[in-house]
Amino acid sequence: MFLSGIATAQNLIPNGSFETYRNCPWQDNLLAEATPWYNPNRATPDFYHTCFQTGQMLLPPRSGQGAGRLFFDQGWAEYLGVRLTKPLNANECYYFEMYVVTDTPTKYQTETLGAYFSADPVTNPASTDRLVVQPQILDNAPQSSITRLQWQRIAGFLTAKGGEQYVTIGSFTKTPQFLGFYYLFVDDISLVPIKLDLGNDSTLCGRKSTLLLDATTPGASYYRWNDGSTKPTLLVTRPGKYSVTAVTNCKTLQDSITVNYALDFDLGADTTICNGQTLTLNVPTAAGATYRWQDGSRQNTLTVRAEGRYDIQVTQAGCVATDSIYVRYIRPPQLDLGPDQSLCGAQLFTIKPTLAEGKFSWLDQVPGIERTVSSSGVYRASVQNDCATALDSVYIDYEACDCILYAPNSFTPNGDGQNDQFLAYGCGDITITSLAIFNRWGEIVFQTATEPFQWNGYYRGKACETGVYAWSITYKLNQRGKIKPGQQQGSLSLIR
Known part of the structure; x- marks a missing residue:
């Protein structure tokens, strides 16, 4: 080189x-x-x-x-x-x-x-x-x-x-x-x-100004700036102190420079707000500075009430800095999950949101829009756009009637595809935790603590005899944020 x-x-x-x-x-x-x-x-x-x-x-x-x-x-x-x-x-x-x-x-x-x-x-x-x-x-x-x-x-x-x-x-x-x-x-x-000189401390005009720092040192094999970059040059785009180390076989050199910005302001990124809202654009005051907006106004602030591009030019001594921002207006998002519901037993309910002007999502990350529920709880959702986020919730209550466990009193495990399994179920607030089946002498012929909680009428791989059996189920009842354990027994006729 x-x-x-x-x-x-x-x-x-x-x-x-x-x-x-x-x-x-x-x-x-x-x-x-x-x-x-x-x-x-x-x-x-x-x-x-x-x-x-x-x-x-x-x-x-x-x-x-x-x-x-x-x-x-x-x-x-x-x-x-x-x-x-x-x-x-x-x-x-x-x-x-x-x-x-x-x-x-x-x-x-x-x-x-x-x-x-x-x-x-x-x-x-x-x-x-x-x-x-x-x-x-x-x-x-x-x-x-x-x-x-x-x-x-x-x-x-x-x-x-x-x-x-x-x-x-x-x-x-x-x-x-x-x-x-x-x-x-x-x-x-x-x-x-072999010298390294970044030059004297400098002041730039406005945030759009840049300064290329050149630390190129004859014979240098390695460079490292305070931001971690390892090239011999660094482009300054914001105020601060910048330092660099250059390593040669002869010696290691270091230098630093402070870069300030006159008229250091920023109107911000282009933005979107809701219809009917206003936005105040503000430029910090500077001694001896003059201001000029695109509409000719001379204050250091401007209130936005309509969609469009807004420009500011600030002049101070020999320094002229400009910036612009585009403001877009859109309608606010809308969301309605409907009224709270009081349900009973094993009744299912489908929540059908009414929404507009945005992207819909359930706050618990359940996919889709319509949602079928079977247990008590508060279900929350949002609709979001660049203007704002609308939130709504609906309460589903299964305490309008007793939440009970349902179990058949007979089943026919004969392989015809109808009523071949003993299967218990409850309202949406009930979570079954175990199932046990007993013969008439009180011996356990089937037991499980994992889903599915059902019995096919077999014991140790052999079909059980026709007769009356007893079942015992343990469960948890979850309502209004409280969990209560429960147990229920009953009789069951096995018919072949």
């Missing part, structure tokens, strides 16, 4: 993209035309620019119109040298970056190409051999990653000793094998201090 925005403002490498020149380079060996670059030894580095097509540029520059070129062979090492725009500060961290490309990747030598920073220029005008210095930045990319005619980044961090004001770029640790010579184009060279 070439940090163009940062490099442009802070790059300490002058003419790092080889864009400017003294005279258009019309042939090889003219690095001196790319001022202020110079040749550190007796070799002949090149400078090419699209101002003159020499045919030597095998691909376009990585950016802009110019690029440098180095040649390496046994006993021949070319370099690029330049004086920095200002000396480096002691113990300060800097990020270096450049891009290189070759048409012979198999000959490219890794762990040799880099950059050396020094207080004085490194030169050897009498030799073409490599310079014997230890570069602070060195390419360590694996050989397998080098691709023909594809720009590759060489980058690293430098902690300055102080006073370094020259950089020398080239091959420092190895020379090519016999017949291993190769060319290397170089472009977009930058050296920037």
Whole structure:
């Protein structure tokens, strides 16, 4: 990643993209035309620019119109040298970056190409051999990653000793094998201090204003804002204090900024109210502010009595803030569950709600609209729309007569599908909890405490004899919120 925005403002490498020149380079060996670059030894580095097509540029520059070129062979090492725009500060961290490309990747030598920073220029005008210095930045990319005619980044961090004001770029640790010579184009060279600056505290105008905070830090591998986001930028849409941490291999940086909003108001989201209602729109007062609604009124409040869009413009000094809201009117919801009911015994009742202008639902989440009930209780429902919610309830009372348990006095378990089971039932307020059947000697021939509470006339898999049996049922009676236990016995004739 070439940090163009940062490099442009802070790059300490002058003419790092080889864009400017003294005279258009019309042939090889003219690095001196790319001022202020110079040749550190007796070799002949090149400078090419699209101002003159020499045919030597095998691909376009990585950016802009110019690029440098180095040649390496046994006993021949070319370099690029330049004086920095200002000396480096002691113990300060800097990020270096450049891009290189070759048409012979198999000959490219890794762990040799880099950059050396020094207080004085490194030169050897009498030799073409490599310079014997230890570069602070060195390419360590694996050989397998080098691709023909594809720009590759060489980058690293430098902690300055102080006073370094020259950089020398080239091959420092190895020379090519016999017949291993190769060319290397170089472009977009930058050296920037590792700094993080979100800028000064700021005041924006109105809630619609935004501010893009840019924490992009040269060489940073990780960002974290106070809201948990991990991108180098953050879009501010509301007032507050914003802080960020950026982590590089050289050091960890932090910064914060407070963003305030002038004329910070909001009419709210579009809304719906009931016919006949009013809505008061309010904008907080601000010293020296003027107000103008869509109807020309100048107060900071406006009473809404009709459907439509309402706009406000507030002006204070050089700040103008606007907002709008759409108010919709609809009829209120309607619901009627009918009158309370007094029922008797096992009688069933179907509640048939009358409703309009909304979505219906039972408050106990029973599906459907009409509902058949068989026990005492209060049944509640609602009808809701964007205007309001209508609630209603109906009371069903089974205490109008005695709530009793019903049981047949005979049954015929002969498999004809009629009266084959002994089955007891009661009014809706009764919940049966157990059933027991006894023979004439008082022995239990059937017993259950789980539904269904019924007997098929068998005992241990064998049909019981015709005769008289006794039954005993326990139950719970639930009325007016009170639960009472109960028990009832009776006789039963089994007929086959």
